[in-house]
Amino acid sequence: MPDPTLPTSDARRPILELRGIRKAFPGVLALDDVDLKVFPGAIHSLVGENGAGKSTLINVMVGLFKPDIGEIRIDDTPARFNQPADARAFGIGLVPQELNLIPHLTVMENILLGTTPLRFANTAVDWHAMRAKATKVLELIGEEIDLDVEVSTLSVAYQQLVQIARALAQDARILILDEPTASLSIPEADRLLALIEQLRDKGCAVIYVSHRLPEVFRLSDQITVMRNGRKVALLDRAEANEAVLVRHMIGRDAQQREHRQASVRSASKPILEVSGLTRVGEFEDISFSLHRGEILGIAGLIGAGRTELARCIFGDTRRSSGRVLLEGQPIEFRHPSEAIGQGIAYVPEERKRLGIFPALGVAENMTLPILSRLSRLFQIRWSRQRSVTDEFVGKFAIKISSQDQLIRNLSGGNQQKVILGRWLATGCRVLLLDEPTRGIDVNAKFEIHRILRELAASGLAILVISSEFEEVIGLADQIIVMHEGRLKGCVPASEATQEKLLTMSVA
Amino acid sequence: MATNNDRPPVKSVLSRVTGIKESGIILAIILMGVVITIANPNFLTPYNFQIVARQVSFIAIVAAGQTLVLLLGGIDLSVGAIAGLSAVLGAMMMTSGGVDPFVSTGLAVLFGLFCGSINGLLIAKLKLNAFIVTLATGEVFAGAILVLTKGYAINGIPEIFQVLGQGTIGPVPVPVAIMLLIFAILAWVTTNTPFGRSVFAVGGNREASRFAGLHSERIEVMVYAIAGGSAALAGMMFVSRMNAGQPTIGASWLMPSITAAIIGGTSLSGGVGTIFGTLLGALFMALLGNGIVLMNVSSYWERVIIGLFVLIAVIVDLIRRRGSGMSMLPRWLNFRKRS
Incomplete structure (x- = not known):
């Protein structure tokens, strides 16, 4: 250096x-x-x-x-x-958020991309010099990475190191x-x-x-x-x-955290009851129950198996063992559409990749799961689509220029509200949310929190997965913590602190 | 909240079917019409229009099915071979099989649906690459034609069957009427039914469509089946037109079916395009071919010019959506996303 x-x-x-x-x-x-x-x-x-x-x-x-x-x-x-x-x-060297490595090239080639040593009048790669140079850069970092494996086989953490090594190889x-x-x-x-x-x-x-x-x-x-x-x-x-x-x-x-008065967990039967749910390699022996009007938070670190758990309940993947009861009835879905039919909705993380249909308009994005219900003899009744869309655009104060505006032109917060509307339009009873406010700016985040609280107050059962402890504490009534696919405990939000949750999440 | 007051009037069912952004291609068609008319007034005669329309109808029907596949983000390289194989089978049924020619046509279309659903099942259930699957099945179907016919045309088509490819309803040739019917149905389906909108959703974001509860695999199988069925119908119409089940039917239909869709504004990456646009794209190509003849240009130039127009269409499309983050690359060319 x-x-x-x-x-x-x-x-x-x-x-x-x-x-x-x-x-x-x-x-x-x-x-x-x-x-x-x-x-x-x-x-x-x-x-x-x-x-x-x-x-x-x-x-x-x-x-x-x-x-x-x-x-x-x-x-x-x-x-x-x-x-x-x-x-x-x-x-000046940049390690971008979205890594730009070439997945099928080796670590060595990726490190020296753009600075590959050449020989024979710059017509051939000098593999010896390349290896020497890559080794030297990795020594600077103090990590040992096999130079000859494809970077696609590395974990994200190591890919990041390769990206840093590339910047250093360029004498950043x-x-x-x-x-x-x-x-x-x-x-x-x-x-x-x-x-x-x-x-x-x-x-x-x-x-x-x-x-x-x-x-x-x-x-x-x-x-x-x-x-x-x-x-x-x-x-x-x-x-x-x-x-x-x-x-x-x-x-x-x-904003001062507005603590909801912990809603009374009535003696009534829970709407969703999960017991001993296991999917081998992802999560093990998970049990919890969710009541009407309750917000249950699932805290934990990335890779704790929370997303996998939600997707399994939603019917995206099949369970290995365990039981899920919806209003006392055992359920097991083969496809998300069956879960939707039973009143369970899931808002995935990665809104852009898994949530929105970028080339479709706001109204279509909101009504896609209920199109058949809006139709008569296969003809979609557009006026009904409009009124459903209007209802949620008004309710959630979604800022759009027209119902046909492409959803990709909305801000992240408004996109997420459209997706919330999509699920409420299905008339769901249980709402599973996976990182609902990631990548959304602070104001929109507060608004979405407010909406979720109102929905819970009106009787919806909500499950929120979030990696932000602050969000879980502020939003949920009860918090369960997962670590490496296992349940580490359950705390009422009133007793939860970020330190406490973090300790449970790592140990 | 600027939402409820300034929204545009509700679109009607019909305006959804027709009224979408094809203005560019319409303009190009009109412009070309004017140029050809100036060069040769014979262009603007009903007789000439009949010829052009009849010529375009076969490939246009194939292109309609292909458009659905492209909207889904796939591609079907086997449509020409399915058309040929179904046509040969239909012709054999009505000649050596002695089956009623119209029943044979129905069976041939069913066979086309079947071939298409094989494509669809392989692609959807086994998650194979559409390009490779249909390249392979296309070879199989094309080879089967030669096995069945040994390269000879099937003659002795019943005279009554000629109506499908050669008859007219008033001034309108029957194949043109059939083409218009197919386009009307598919245009309505894609714009006004849950199934049609799901095709756009799956084509636009396949992963999200699963979480929205759509059965993307079912939709995919149906779309490839429709592509196969419409190809088979076009094949049978061509048997009627030529009075023979020729082994070459469909052999040159694949590329025009894709070209018409692209000129008509359908994106190869899926989720964007219209059936009506494909009709215009097919019409544009037919007029171009007709104009080249009428203007005494060597017909050898036709493919050169069409190729150039495809490039123009793609570049215009690219400019239109540059910066909007939509990829021009078809899904089957993309690298799988790392996570």
Whole structure:
């Protein structure tokens, strides 16, 4: 790594400096007068809600977007990036959130993609040099990865390391990491953070983008908070705490958690009763019961088997053993349509991939499962579709320009509301939600929470899977915690704290 | 909440069937009509229109079925072979088998549905790649034609059967009437029925369709069956037209069936397109062929020009949706997503 580590002092020269960056897209001012200074041997975090402009800023730094106004300076001299290769040449390396590895190439080829050593007048790959170079880069990282396996066989955590190694192989002095821990388990994330600290100690400048505030506090020397395309705060680690950051991020004091008075778990029979449910390799011996008007949270870490559990109840997969009772009747579904017919609905995580039909309109997205019910002699009765759609658009205050507007043009929060409407239109009695507010901005999140509480109050039974402990605590009446496919316990929300849930989730 | 006040008037059933964004291709057809008319006034005669319409009807029916498959995000490379095999079987039934020619036609269409559902089952249940499955079954069907006929045409088609391919209803040739009927039905099905809308949903996002409770596999089998059935119908009409069950029936229908759909605005990646657009696409291709003859251009140019128009159609489509995040690549060319 170039650049010797300098002692911490205000007189240091920034290695990368952005001055007054402004970038507009048709109809949106994505970045407005943003400044950023990054120092060698230091970690600078970038936080903000979704849509605050972090991604645009990253794209400016790596040469994907050209700023309309503003200056990028590297080592105190102005730099112009016409294409990503220019930024790379200046030593800027990006580890994107969506990894861009080539799945069927080996680790070695992926690390040296774009910098492959050549010989015979650049006509052939120099495999020996390649191996030597890849080994050297991996030594820098301090991880041993088999150079000859296809990266598609690696876990996400290792794929991430390969991606970091690629940036280092390109002699990156400034490393930008975009939500690197989003899909990692806690121990994996921990190792990654340690690696980032190690790279910092070797003199690398790091720009760290994350929603996970504890990581930000652990790593950062400085924190820039963005909101609506503007830099709203630049904080030193010493002056930053969660309340301050959240206030800057959402532009007001964090909403006090409105605790619902714990609804009385009546002596009435539960609507959904799961006992000893097992699917080999995914989850084991899960039992719980869900009452009308109750919100049951399932907390746990990614990979704890919560999604698999919900999908099994929904009939997407078959169980190995165990029983599920719906209003006292045993149920077992072969296809999700049977579950829907019985009044069970499931809102999957990954809304874009599994939830919406991007090329269809709002009304069709909302009524797809009930089209036959809306039809007479195979002819869909459009007026009925309109009135169903109108009902939920009004009820949930969904912002659309027309019912035929393509759903992909809505914001994440509005998309999720359409999907909620889709299930309520089926007249479901049990609603299974998988990470219902992931990737949704803070305000829409509060709204969805409010909607869910109202639905529960009106008698719906709701099961919420969430990796955000805060969300589960704020939303649920009862919380069950899963760890590695097993039930670790059940706590009433009133007694739950984030620490408690975390402890149960990891041990 | 700007929702309820400014919404456009409710669309009627008919406007859903016809009134979608095919303005580009309509404009191109009109433009071409004008150019050809100026070059040769014989273009604008009822007789010429009859010829063009009759020519287009066979391939257009195949293209209608193909469009459904493309909407689903698949592709059917076996339609031509299914048309040929069904036609040869139907012709054999009504000649050496002595079956009533119209009953034979019905049976041939059933056979086409059967062939299509084999494709569908292999693709949906075994999750095989549509391109490869239909490439293989297409070879099997095409080979079966040669096994059955040994390369000779089947002659002795009953005279009464000629009405299907050569008759007229008033000024309208029977094959044209059948084509219009098929298009009307399929256009209604795709735009106004739960099944049709499900085809768009599955084609647009197969994974999500399962979680929305759609039986995507069932839908897929049905769509491939429809493609096979419509190909078989076109094959039988061609038997009637030629008075013979020729082993070459359908051999040149595959590419035009896809081309018509693409020119008509159907996306190879699934979920986007219209049946009506395919009719216009087929019409466009037929007029182009007719115009080339009428304008005394060597007919060798026809394929060159059609190929160029496909490129134009695809590029226009790309520009129209650049930035909207929709992939132009068909599903069967995409890498499987890693997770």
